[in-house]
Amino acid sequence: xxxxxxxxxxxxxxxxxxxxxxxxxxxxxxxxxxxxxxxxxxxxxxxxxxxxxxxxxxxxxxxxxxxxxxxxxxxxxxxxxxxxxxxxxxxxxxxxxxxxxxxxxxxxxxxxxxxxxxxxxxxxxxxxxxxxxxxxxxxxxxxxxxxxxxxxxxxxxxxxxxxxxxxxxxxxxxxxxxxxxxxxxxxxxxxxxxxxxxxxxxxxxx
Amino acid sequence: xxxxxxxxxxxxxxxxxxxxxxxxxxxxxxxxxxxxxxxxxxxxxxxxxxxxxxxxxxxxxxxxxxxxxxxxxxxxxxxxxxxxxxxxxxxxxxxxxxxxxxxxxxxxxxxxxxxxxxxxxxxxxxxxxxxxxxxxxxxxxxxxxxxxxxxxxxxxxxxxxxxxxxxxxxxxxxxxxxxxxxxxxx
Numbered sequence: 001x002x003x004x005x006x007x008x009x010x011x012x013x014x015x016x017x018x019x020x021x022x023x024x025x026x027x028x029x030x031x032x033x034x035x036x037x038x039x040x041x042x043x044x045x046x047x048x049x050x051x052x053x054x055x056x057x058x059x060x061x062x063x064x065x066x067x068x069x070x071x072x073x074x075x076x077x078x079x080x081x082x083x084x085x086x087x088x089x090x091x092x093x094x095x096x097x098x099x100x101x102x103x104x105x106x107x108x109x110x111x112x113x114x115x116x117x118x119x120x121x122x123x124x125x126x127x128x129x130x131x132x133x134x135x136x137x138x139x140x141x142x143x144x145x146x147x148x149x150x151x152x153x154x155x156x157x158x159x160x161x162x163x164x165x166x167x168x169x170x171x172x173x174x175x176x177x178x179x180x181x182x183x184x185x186x187x188x189x190x191x192x193x194x195x196x197x198x199x200x201x202x203x204x205x206x
Numbered sequence: 207x208x209x210x211x212x213x214x215x216x217x218x219x220x221x222x223x224x225x226x227x228x229x230x231x232x233x234x235x236x237x238x239x240x241x242x243x244x245x246x247x248x249x250x251x252x253x254x255x256x257x258x259x260x261x262x263x264x265x266x267x268x269x270x271x272x273x274x275x276x277x278x279x280x281x282x283x284x285x286x287x288x289x290x291x292x293x294x295x296x297x298x299x300x301x302x303x304x305x306x307x308x309x310x311x312x313x314x315x316x317x318x319x320x321x322x323x324x325x326x327x328x329x330x331x332x333x334x335x336x337x338x339x340x341x342x343x344x345x346x347x348x349x350x351x352x353x354x355x356x357x358x359x360x361x362x363x364x365x366x367x368x369x370x371x372x373x374x375x376x377x378x379x380x381x382x383x384x385x386x387x388x389x390x391x392x
Contacts, residue, residue, distance in 0.1 A: 055288060057281075059311035059312075059315055059316065060277075060281060060307065060308045060311035060312050060316075062277065063277065063278075063281035063308065063311075063312070066273075066277070066278040066279075066281035066282045066285070067281050067282070067284055067285045068285065069278075069282050069285060070281065070282040070283060070284060070285015070286040070287075070288070070289065070291075071285040071286075071288060071289050072285070073246070073271075073282075073285070073286060073289070073291070074239055074285060074286045074288070074289020074290055074291040075239065075289045075290075092274075092275065092277055092278060094273075094274025094275050094278065095274065095275075095278050097274055098271075098272075098273050098274050098278050098282075101271075101272070102271055190315070190316045191315075191316055191317040191318075191380075194284070194287075194288055194316060194317070194318060197288050198287070198288045198289075198290070201237070201288065201289060201290065202231070202234075202235035202236075202237050202238060202239075202289075202290045203235055203236040203237040204234060204235050204236075205233075205234065205235060205236050
């Protein structure tokens, strides 16, 4: 569902969505999906979804989509939602082709597009807001791609996005999050997140 | 003198390694994933192991996923591990150099067991890798030593037991472990 009409809206033509509102909606609708937040989606996510079926991409920027892909291939009966950033995705842009090639039906790749490296001081990403990730994901071979600019539209379309066959790519035009991993440090260390999620999925014998 | 290893021997060893890993997981957890395949090869194609990769194309028991970069392969391995799936990374030394931050972040600091088979492309048959005229051959073992990653060389068919040995070691240490493929496979 390449959404040419909304995709063509120029940056700042509409008020960007608040990342926290998007994350709240995803959390409310995710069901038993595994979630992979990264960078500025992390701090708010851990306040609304503590100790749940999530594992953050921490310490290897750009890896969220690959981490999500591995989970999706291992657990094909469960949805995997990647909560990626534009600067992060640029670091491993080839992952779009790898995800599309593997074609996991259970993976949804949300891209929070704000045009900057917010965590390191809001320096502009190469190309800024003009980078067309929807076109890239479509060209790579994602089964369904779209861009969403309005929170009401996102709320309306989210249920369909979460039940459609993947891989799905959703570019979300957002402003800056209230917190970054630098202003809201802490959270469960990555190794502990790994062991916690593995235990929840596989259920160690007593 | 090192010898080339037949692809069939490596693939049979990988199958045994995956079977053992699944048996171990089934004893450890009550809900292991149920798949028809034995395990995964995550590959960024390596000239040195190309006969293995060609043979894997015809293998239904092992799923092969070609990745765009070694960073991706390492991180996909983490996701597979969390979800209970056994996997082996097949890359070449240049890919190791390209992905050391992910090796550090995911494998070492992240304490994720990751087992690599790394081809020493251009390694001279009559030289120890440390004496190679190619820097990409010479630096592989010193780099792994710097990061404290255990490694061993596959120098011939008698060494294939190192594949399950180092796979187990990666699980026991909760981190990366490597076997270096000394000569091009046949």
